[in-house]
Every structure is written in structure tokens, then in C-alpha cells.
Amino acid sequence: MKKSEWSDNELEELLRQMPKVRDHRDPHDIYQNIFLKKRKTKSWLLPGMAAAAAFFIFIILIPKLMDGTNFSYDTAQEEKSSITNKKMELSDKESTIALKKDESSSKEQAYSGTEQSDLIKAESMKTAIYEDELGNGTVFTYWIPDPQAQILIPISTIVNDTQEQSLLSLYTKTMANLKEEEWGLSDYYPLNATIELDKSNSSVLVNVPANHQYGQGSANETIFMNVIKKDISSNSNLKKIKFLTNGETGIQFGNFGKIEEVDVTPEKKHAILFYYPTGSDIPFLTPSVDTYGDVNTAFDAMKKDQPLYGLKSSLLPLQPITNISVIDKTLFLSFKGISEIKDDQRTLSSFEALLLTAKEFGLEKVVVKDSAIPFIGPFDLSKENKVPVAPNLRNIQ
Template identity: 35%
Template structure:
């Protein structure tokens, strides 16, 4: 800011030049006016606090009920929280009580007191591992059912065994089905009626039945006549002729037939490409015994078929040892594990004793059950009626009670027919 250039004398001169102020009012009038103004100022100072106080009272009147309601709500919230806390503590206490009761019941169950309350508690306190083990055990037992036909299966039933080729035409698989007994029908008639019900393809075998022929059965003479059409499929190759021969041999063996006559559309004889003209079929006498191996046409995880091969062996011991080897030329698997060692002893009255060595591990599983069935079927063909298994690690395998003598099966490879 610039400094003023006016001197004191100049300012005084300028002030003297201003017009003079003159008040002609009486001094009393001036005083009275001042007093009036002072009174108004005092009144204004008193009114404002009064208005403020009134407003405060009004605000308080409005807010107090809300404050009281809020306080009541807050008190209820506190009470509710207290109740909830008490309820949670009570539930926790009850759960602890239940848990303690369950633990006490479990202890009582472990002590095997056998009361009804203990049994009921056991349903809820049984460890999960034990439940899983029980389910697994039931599953194993249900899946590990025998594959052969046994004496107890024949109540009101007739067993029919069909010789069915596998898809590679390497093996003849005996498959047994159960049908209701019918006194009005011969076993061969039941056999013929059931041919069309077989499900070979589902079983992983060749679709072979029903045979393309008409049959006449002479029960008195134990003779069967087979009449084929001119375009029959059994002379296409030497393989088809061999398969037919094996199938017919099986039919004769299972149905007590001694002779089969051949015909073609009512005329005597059948012309074969390999065997030539044949009027009848009489199976050759076969030497040796049937030894059973495993065939898995539906994969290694499926139930195996027990397939017999006829071999000339000196004893049942040699037969059982042979069953520990695979037969790769026939696509057959060993039916007795290689690591299972045993001794055999032939006892009088058709009994066979098999004693496992201490190093052999015998497990209650499906493969061991099927191995036992293979042993029983082979023992049957060696003219044994029962087999006793000793020194096994378990007392039971599937349905087989190893503490008892096991009866040989009636027939191999039981399969169900469609309804």
C-alpha cells in the first residue's frame, strides 16, 4: 500500500472545511429515546431465551416417548440375548449329556449287557468303520455266490446242461439252467423246449441254440433221431462238425442217450464235408478225466465259466497241480492260484482230503470260492463224493463251511434264464 502524502496540517484544514452538525432536539428527548431503545433491547434479550426454552421442552416432549420405547427395545434385546445365551448353553449341555449317555451306552454295549436300551443305543453309536466293514462283507457274500448247481438247488427243479461253444470255437462250455419239474414232460422234452430261452450272447458265448434240426426221442430204447434241413449249418467246415459232435456227446451224456440216428429232411443219413456220409453217431470212448479251468468271455472282472478239458493223468493230485497252470492254447486260465500249496489224501468211501500248507494264504473272496468249485468239479470226475479242506486260514468261504466235508456239485456253471 502506498504511504499517505497528507500532512497533519493538511488533514486538519480539510476537516475544518466539512459542514457543522447541529442537533436542535431537547436533551431530555434524546435521553428518553435512548431509554426506549434500551428497553426494547432488554425485552428482545428476554424473549429469545424463552423461545429457546419452549422449543427445548417441545423437543423433549417429542423425544421422550421414543427414548422410552428405544430403552424398552434395548432391554428386550438384552433379555433376548440373555435367553439365547441361556438356550445355547442349555442345548450344549443337553448335547453333552446325550453324548455322555451314548458313551456310557457304548461302554455298556462293549460290556455285552444285552439290554434293550443298550441294543438301541448300539444302532446309533456303532462306529462308521464297522458299518462299512459290515456293508463290504455283505456285498462280498452277495457277489460271491456259487456258480455251480448243488443238491439243495434241486427242490422242485430239473437241471438241464447245454454244451455251448465259445465265440472263438475253442472250447465247449457246459451251462446249466434250472426249470420247474413237469411230470408230464420227459427231461429231453424240457431240454428241447428250453433251447430257445438260452441267452448265449449275453453270457459271452456263441449263439448256438436252438439247434437247426427236428428231434425224435425214443425213451425206451434210449435213442435220439436228429433230422436236419438240407441247408443245415453243421457241414460248413471241420470245425463246425467237431463242435456238433461235442455238443451231441454232451447231450447223450446228460440225457442218458445211447445212440443218435442222423436224417436229412426225412431221409436217412447226413452228408458231412469232413466226416462224409454218416447214418448214426456213437461217440468214441474217451480216456482220461475232466479237469476244470477258468474262461472269462466277458472280461477278467466277470464271473468265470468253469470249462473242462479231458486229460490223461494218473491221480487227482496230478490233476490239481495241472489246474495251477494256464492253458494259453485254449485261452483258459489256471483255476488254482500258483502260490497255494497243499497235500492230497484219498480216503475210503469217496472222500478226498486236501490239507493246505502253512505258507498258503486262503482268503474269503470270490476267486477262492471259484477255485474251490473247480476243485470240487474235478474231484467229482475222479469219482469223489466229498472233499474236506483242512488248515485253511478261514472257516468259511462264501457258502462253503470249511469245518465240514463239502459235497461235489451236480452240474457246472449255473445261469439264470430270462423270465
């Protein structure tokens, strides 16, 4: 660009010579126009700036928005899949439960006859001792008074550890382990006496101390004498008992007077009845106080209670019994007339009472005919059954 040839002074002088220009507009209007221009400029700038800021923020947030969208979609898919799986699991569980119900129903329908009988037999139990259960053991039977001291109840146990002791010594030692009160009976043993064998006379020596209690009242005297006689007759073949007091011959009783010896005579031909100790549903099988002429008469007695002695009928579940006969120490009878017979604990106890009653009359086996059920507990009614060795087993060792 060509440099100007005018100097500053010349230009200034030239401007002075130019005519003056005057603006005839009102000052207020001029100010108003200036103000409007400023506002228009600001109104245009602010939206632009806001749009630019928004665009900038949008650019920044696009990746996060994309991640969030993906996350929401994935979460939704996972939740949907979880719900579907839960529904499938629930459906499977419901199907399994339904299947188990169907199987249980089928089993219940199929569960009859032999299986049901096996369950009842498992819940029932025999209480007497039988020959096939003895092994090398020795049976002792102790006669224990009931709590009212009216009758004696036989309790039997099997002793296996003999250690070459004499039977009388073992019998005396074992009585200290009896649990009479636990069984609902009177606490009577061990006896306040020493019991020894008199080999020279084949008898038993019973020696009591001077302060013994067995002569105090007729009930005590009677119970003591009966306990001694029944214990000796049940556990030995000895025929005589000799009494001593502190080594001296005889025992002085208030009502019986002085007794030096008694004969041991086994008592048989009793009917076997039920005695229920307090709190027990399973009875003791207990001989009647009275004796009977034959097994038929004893069976008749077993149909009735004997409340005077606290004894209950033992034969009702097996009534009526017909065609009773005895051949060669075997009792034959029929259950044909029984309209309903159950394989339960009460019937099992009743059958054991029948077997023990047969034993009371010197019989060794029982044969049942025409039974509506094949078993009563462990007893196979299609076969002959041996009578028990002893009643009311209790394990004390």
C-alpha cells in the same frame, strides 16, 4: 372509584397552562435506546419459546423412548439367549459326533474274526448248482462255444415249471431262452434242428433242414457234433444219436462225410479251469480239453494256465494241497501247508473248481483237514462237502 369532577374541556385547558417540557437528547440516541429494548425483548423470548417447545416434545416422546428401551433390552436378551442356545446345540452336536466317532472306532476295533468273515462271505458267491438247492427242479446243462469257437463252456439252469412235459421236449424248449451273448459267449442256440426221442431204439433223433449251416467248414462240423454229444450225455442216459436231413437218414458234412449215427460216451476225468468272459471278474468253471489219469494229475494241471484255449489256472489260491487220498468215493486232502488262505471270491471259485474236478473222477464228497480258516464262502471246512450237481448256474426263467 369516585368519578372525576373535571370535564374534558377543563382538563384540556389545564394542560395548556402547564409549562412546556423539552427533551434535550439527540434523536439518534433515543432511537438507539428503543432498538436495544426491542432486541432484548426478542432475545429473551426466543430461548424461552425453544425451551418450552423442547419440553413439550420431550413429554410426548417419553413413552416411546421407554418402549424402545424395553424393546432393545428384550431383543438383546433374546439374542443373547439364542446365541447361548446355539452354542449349547453346537456343543451337543460336537459331543454327539465325537461319541459316534468313538463308537465307530470301537466297532472297527471290535469288528474282526467271525463278523469280518461273514461280510466277505456275503460279498462272495458260489456259481455251481448243489443238491440242496434243487427242490423239485430239473437241471439242464448246455455246452456253448466261446467267442473264438475253441472250447465249449457248460452253462446250467434249473427249470421248475415242467408241466408234465418230457425232459427232451423241455430241454429243447428251454434252449430258446439262453442268453449267450449277454454272458460273453457265442450266440449258438437254439439249434437249427428238431430233437426227438426214438423210444424203440432208446436213442435221440436229430433232424436238420436241407439248408443247415453245420456242414460249412471243419470248425462248424466239429462244434456241432461236440455240442450234440455233450448236451445229450449231460442231460440224459441215452447212448445213441441218429442224424437226419429233412427226414432222410444221415447228415452230409464237408469234412466228415455223411454221418448217420454216433454213440454217446460220457467224457470224464477233466481238470476244471477258469475261463473269464470279457468284462467279468467271476470265471466260468470249464473242463480242460485234455483228460487225466487221476485226480492228482488233474490238480497239477490246474496250477497252470492254458493260453491256447484262453483258460486260466484255478488252483493257485489253495496251493499247496497235501496228503491227497481217496476212500469210498470221498476225497481227503490237507491245507496245512498253505501259508496264507483268504475267504474271498477267487478262493471260493478255486474251491468249487476243486469240487468239480473231484466229481470228474467219480467222487461224491471232499473232506479238508488242517485249514487255517473255518469257512470258504458258504462251505464249512470242518465238515465234508458234497460235489456240485452241475457247473455255472444261470437263471433264465
